[in-house]
Amino acid sequence: MGTPLTNDRFDDLLSAANRSAVHLELRDAYMADDSFTRWRETGSVVRDADDEWWISTVGKQVERGVVVRRARIVSEPLSAYSRWLWECTPAVNLAAGETVRWLPRHRTAGLLVPPSDFWVFDSEVLVWNHFSGDGEWAGVEVNRSRELIKLCLEAFEAVWGRAIDHQEYRPA
Template sequence: MGTPLTNERFEDLLAATTCSAVHLESRDGYMADASFAKWKETGTVAKDPNDEWWISTVGEATSRGVEVRRARIVSEPLSQYSRWLWECTPPVNLAAGEHVRWLPRHRTAGLLIPPADFWVFDSSVLVWNHFTGDGEWAGNETTRDAALIDLCSNAFEAVWRRATDHEEYRPA
């Protein structure tokens, strides 16, 4: 399935990015981790060691002027995982300088969206993220196929236009 997109490879891709990095997430649940488990138990967002890495890595790119945007397609009412992500967005994603929008799944009618999550870096590199049915990591693929990059870029922009900014989105 291609070379795994490790933290180091992600850092390299983002370091080489000069204009934009966009990320589309379309699942209602992903890999469970200790921070999510603690949130389920206590209702409070706990710092995860990976959060500081994310804030530093993405923050370096946004400080160079790279626009990092993330769109999340979610079912409503939100799954526990999506609710946790919503609560984690300000201290992690927004703190890193990302722009985050949310699109309720029932508002996606008429959009053509790839079935896998993805990143597009500078409209030149596409990384597909694959997950198992229960949200565990299943690998990724990296490509420079211009037609696929265009397809995903257009899908992302269509979602972005319809989505609501994190600051304004109120989960159902």
């Protein structure tokens, strides 16, 4: 399945994009990190070094005109992890210049989406994100198949069209 998508590798992919980067997230929980653990203990969202890196990295690309969109399909009621993501989104994703939408899983009937999270950069590079059953990182695959990219973009746009903007979404 490849290696993790390191910060440097992600930065290279995003920096090479000229128009767009889209990201579809499908899981209700991912790797638990220190920020999540701190939030569970205190209820406070505190940005860490990874968040600052994200805001800087994505922010630079958004400033030069790359549109970064993220769609999250989530079960309701939200898992603790998804609730934390929802609470962190303004301080991290929106602060970086991303546009984020949420789609409750019960509103996905009839949509066909790939079983793995992915990024598509400029409709040219597809990056599959793989996770283990308990949400731990399992690696990435980079793919340039026009057919797969087209299918992933169609899936993303279908989700995006139904999803609710972060500013409007109120989790159940």
